Amino acid sequence: MRILDTLGFGKIALTANPTRTLLILLAMSIGVASVIILTSLGEGARKYVSAQFETLGSELLFILPGKRETTGGLPPLLGTSPKDLTIDDALSLKRSRAIAYVAPVILGAAPVSFASREREVVIFGSSSDLKAALDLPMAAGHFLPDDDPRNAASICVIGNKLKKELFDNKKAIGEWLRIGERRFRVIGELSSKGQSVGMDLSDTAIIPVASAEILFNKASLSRMIVKARGKESLDKAEADILRTIKQRHDGDEDITILRQDSLLQTFDGVLQTLTWALAGIAAISLIVAGILIMNVMLVSVSQRKSEIGLLKALGAPTSQVLTLFLSEALMLSIAGGIIGVFIGLAGAKMIAYFIPNFPVQTPLWAIAASLIVTIITGLIFGSIPASKAAKLNPVLALSDK
């Protein structure tokens, strides 16, 4: 039998019972549409997070003192203690052509007071490069000046939350604060966007790194924040950092480098898994639709017994009867799948329309996968009624009036 004839025969059989056919198509298309809409949301979330990371700058590298092993187990108790990271280490990194900015950072906590108000906040000892590396926007005044970071000036930049707590709506620029035992003049104020991954700069005071050394009485950096000259320079920057520090630390590679892009990859992986999970949950509805197809086809087979008997009497072998019924199931599932893709795409568009801030993105693989699953569903659940039809005894089938 020709393929077109097989399809034509199936089409007539399906259109002869429009209500039933439409119901199956509805079930199938809802299944496919939900796969597409849910994966669109998952993929959108992934893209959204990626985009957020992009704006923060994925060219950042964080250098921490000491080698962190990620293999688990106990930390080396008797190993050599890592050498301190120093301001000079930071300055030496600036010579690399792959590196744009190096911000040395000393972190500590100290009470900050103005007039009668006092607050215990995180103090950032850093340099002018911090602003450039983290892209910090200013609300008023200036950031730390671009001079020698070994210069312990008594100036500070405060986050917007700290500013509100200490000054309310009064002008802060030019006022003198007390941080710990020392006095600092406020030269700038960060705007509310001064925020980076894992660091909230709104409730901090930023002072020159040399001043922080004196304030906390330590000569080692807590970390360095390095910004590469571009994404393509990241690997070179990382290699340069390792080589330079190793040279300066007598051959010990006693630092840990964290890259923001690897953090992004982790997030990306988690969200990708989430998208797959959503697709999997939605795929359950496809299976339900498949069972519905099977059910309806089984009813159809028992209603069309005499027709099956006739086909056999006219010389159709078992395999042909099987093909006829299987192609009916396949036509149903594929048609439902295609309708579902359109409903799904329309649904995704609607969500994008009503929630404009959320990027809804339909991944191509979701469309392909849901169509493939649809076909497999049709084949699997169609094969049971089809083989039942094919196995019918023609004598009994014909006598069934």
Add this chain to the structure above:
Amino acid sequence: MIKLQDICRFFKVGDETVHALDKVTLDISRGDYISIMGASGSGKSTLLNMLGLLDMPNSGSYQFEGKELTTLSEEKRATFRRENVGFIFQSFHLIPRLTAAGNLELPLMLMGMAPKERHTKVKDALANIGLADRANHLPKQLSGGQQQRVAIARAMILKPPLLLADEPTGNLDTHSGNDVIKILEELNASGITLIVVTHDLELGERATRKIKMLDGKIIEDVTSEKPI
């Protein structure tokens, strides 16, 4: 043409074994016009199904033009039916959603004939049974007699040498029944072997060879010289 030798067919109903065919031996020649009569359950329909290879015997031999058929595979039996047997049923067995032309086309479609060739054949066949103007009518829009004529045309569209009719007039009034018988007998006159299973004495008597069955056995087999 056909040689049946000791054909047995039994069914198990509960603990009992029902012998639908009990050692039936029968020779049929090409061009025969045979009626098979008998009470319900005498095995006449089973014999007809056996001749059309819709049913397989439990034992015995069925030879068609010297070829043994009882050993054929399911696939080969289907091919045999398509090439050699036309079936006519009491309830016509037209597919309700297909038009008269669509029903006629079915055997040609199943064998994979090209649409163009099919359409010519269907057109000719419809003209032969006088239903050319009913080509696009669904079975429910045709009278019983017309439906049976379509069914006969369908059975004969591939020109099989053997035509098996199971109560062909059972669902028809006398007038349309006579039309149908006329067509069947014309086909027989053109050389096709016609075997009719019927309750209808009048129809049965028309055949040149009359077989009577009881409890799965042939109890009478009379050949008259010429049809009435």
